[in-house]
Amino acid sequence: MKPVRVGLCGLGTVGGGTFNVLTRNADDIARRAGRPIVIEQVAYRSLNPDCDITGIKTTQDVFEVANNPDVDVLVELIGGYDVARELVLTAIENGKHVVTANKALIAVYGNEIFQAAHKKGVIVAFEAAVAGGIPVIKSLREGLGANRIEWVAGIINGTGNYILTHMRDEGRAFEDVLAEAQALGYAESDPTFDVEGIDAAHKLTILASIAYGVPLQFEKAYTEGISRVTAEDVEQADNLGYVIKHLGISKRTEAGLELRVHPTLIPKERLLANVHGVKNAIAVMGDAVGPTLYYGAGAGAEPTASAVVADLLDVARDITTAHHYRVPYLAFSGIDEDVSQLPIMPMEDIVTAYYLRLLAVDRPGVLARVATILSEQGISIEALIQKEATEGELVPIILLTHRTREKQMNEAIRLIESLADIAGPLTRIRVESLDEQE
Numbered sequence: 001m002k003p004v005r006v007g008l009c010g011l012g013t014v015g016g017g018t019f020n021v022l023t024r025n026a027d028d029i030a031r032r033a034g035r036p037i038v039i040e041q042v043a044y045r046s047l048n049p050d051c052d053i054t055g056i057k058t059t060q061d062v063f064e065v066a067n068n069p070d071v072d073v074l075v076e077l078i079g080g081y082d083v084a085r086e087l088v089l090t091a092i093e094n095g096k097h098v099v100t101a102n103k104a105l106i107a108v109y110g111n112e113i114f115q116a117a118h119k120k121g122v123i124v125a126f127e128a129a130v131a132g133g134i135p136v137i138k139s140l141r142e143g144l145g146a147n148r149i150e151w152v153a154g155i156i157n158g159t160g161n162y163i164l165t166h167m168r169d170e171g172r173a174f175e176d177v178l179a180e181a182q183a184l185g186y187a188e189s190d191p192t193f194d195v196e197g198i199d200a201a202h203k204l205t206i207l208a209s210i211a212y213g214v215p216l217q218f219e220k221a222y223t224e225g226i227s228r229v230t231a232e233d234v235e236q237a238d239n240l241g242y243v244i245k246h247l248g249i250s251k252r253t254e255a256g257l258e259l260r261v262h263p264t265l266i267p268k269e270r271l272l273a274n275v276h277g278v279k280n281a282i283a284v285m286g287d288a289v290g291p292t293l294y295y296g297a298g299a300g301a302e303p304t305a306s307a308v309v310a311d312l313l314d315v316a317r318d319i320t321t322a323h324h325y326r327v328p329y330l331a332f333s334g335i336d337e338d339v340s341q342l343p344i345m346p347m348e349d350i351v352t353a354y355y356l357r358l359l360a361v362d363r364p365g366v367l368a369r370v371a372t373i374l375s376e377q378g379i380s381i382e383a384l385i386q387k388e389a390t391e392g393e394l395v396p397i398i399l400l401t402h403r404t405r406e407k408q409m410n411e412a413i414r415l416i417e418s419l420a421d422i423a424g425p426l427t428r429i430r431v432e433s434l435d436e437q438e
């Protein structure tokens with residue numbers, strides 16, 4: 001049978017991995033696809049020493065691939081927003097299917113891209129864009145199709161989890177571990193995307209759209225990174241029975257959808273608390289199936305390539321069976337119709353528990369003043385640790401609260417920070433109990 005011809009754009013970490021997996025496993029892939037999947041052309045800026053591209057047509061210009069009539073599927077692995085958007089739209093305009101690992105592109109321009117693809121009747125597949133090699137998009141879009149999804153929560157940035165794990169286990173400095181994650185090919189070209197939660201917010205935006213059938217709304221996601229989490233917070237969380245993880249959380253509530261990324265205290269016994277290094281895990285709660293968990297490598301050359309090549313297989317199978325994209329881009333049918341208008345909730349309306357760490361002058365009555373402020377905002381305290389003074393006359397106070405509205409907590413924090421006895425901004429980390437095992 002006629003092969004499916006791939007135009008590979010970008011030969012970096014994921015491009016190189018994709019090239020190698022596709023060529024190494026070509027026979028098995030052809031048997032699964034019902035036809036060979038061959039690399040017709042590669043566009044790259046610099047050669048990847050791990051790839052032997054002898055005999056393959058190459059170019060420095062990615063648009064040559066998008067305009068090449070011998071290419072059936074364009075694989076976009078150059079990353080970034082603008083050139084990638086133009087490249088993908090050009091390929092679609094030319095009737096080519098597209099496979100991409102670019103979550104920034106899908107989260108920000110996905111609505112426009114799917115419209116264009118729908119018009120042309122081509123596939124845009126992006127399994128590698130969320131949680132690397134874990135087939136979470138396929139699971140959510142297809143395997144859980146019978147369910148009303150209640151919530152999705154997970155560790156969806158490998159670099160951030162790698163940093164938190166190695167800082168905690170080896171006491172290493174943030175910058176040192178970040179440099180290692182970059183060398184291993186896990187980080188984005190701008191690593192602040194990983195560290196500040198932007199990459200996780202891109203992925204959460206995509207997961208939420210697929211889970212609830214809402215348009216992609218990255219601009220409404222609340223995003224907070226891990227750069228302010230200290231070794232002290234990690235230790236105090238541990239004393240209280242929690243682990244700090246950087247989570248993406250999206251819940252369906254009566255008021256709308258929560259869409260938030262931030263460091264989170266989770267009970268040590270939860271499965272998510274035990275996901276370490278570059279591994280990702282996403283818990284999904286469906287009304288029929290109950291809690292489910294998807295775990296694996298969230299970044300890296302071949303784990304991510306595994307998802308890219310699986311998407312190529314889907315494309316090949318759809319071409320072979322002459323289907324017109326069997327599964328809708330964001331899981332719900334139609335492109336405008338059937339999209340739910342469930343609102344994304346403002347962060348101030350979120351209800352959750354909180355860990356607070358403050359530094360107070362060691363004088364009688366400070367704790368009572370803090371407790372009064374919390375109580376006046378209707379916030380009750382679940383646990384309290386007051387440590388011996390360690391920093392001159394400043395004494396750390398750790399508080400764990402019961403669930404309360406973010407708006408009340410913001411007001412309480414503002415009032416506590418304005419007390420003369422309190423030094424500097426306090427640390428606030430949200431707490432989730434995440435019943436993913438029940």
Ligand SMILES: NC(=O)C1=CN([C@@H]2O[C@H](COP(=O)(O)OP(=O)(O)OC[C@H]3O[C@@H](n4cnc5c(N)ncnc54)[C@H](O)[C@@H]3O)[C@@H](O)[C@H]2O)C=CC1
Pocket residue numbers: 009010011012013014015043044045046060061062077078079080083101102103104128129132185186187188189298299300301304
């Ligand atoms: N590294 C990882 O573990 C994962 C990355 N991704 C996504 O995959 C995409 C690629 O990421 P990486 O492979 O890590 O990046 P990378 O920086 O290793 O590779 C990108 C390659 O594209 C090339 N490139 C950029 N613009 C180009 C252009 N105009 N023409 C030709 N070549 C061009 C660069 O020279 C580079 O070799 C990104 O969208 C990223 O977010 C997704 C999941 C995991």
Ligand SMILES: N[C@@H](CC=O)C(=O)O
Pocket residue numbers: 129131132156157158159160186187188194199298299300
């Ligand atoms: N930089 C990302 C790569 C995969 O999406 C991460 O670290 O998770």
Ligand code: NA
Pocket residue numbers: 127128129130131132133134135136137307
């Ligand atoms: Na994936």
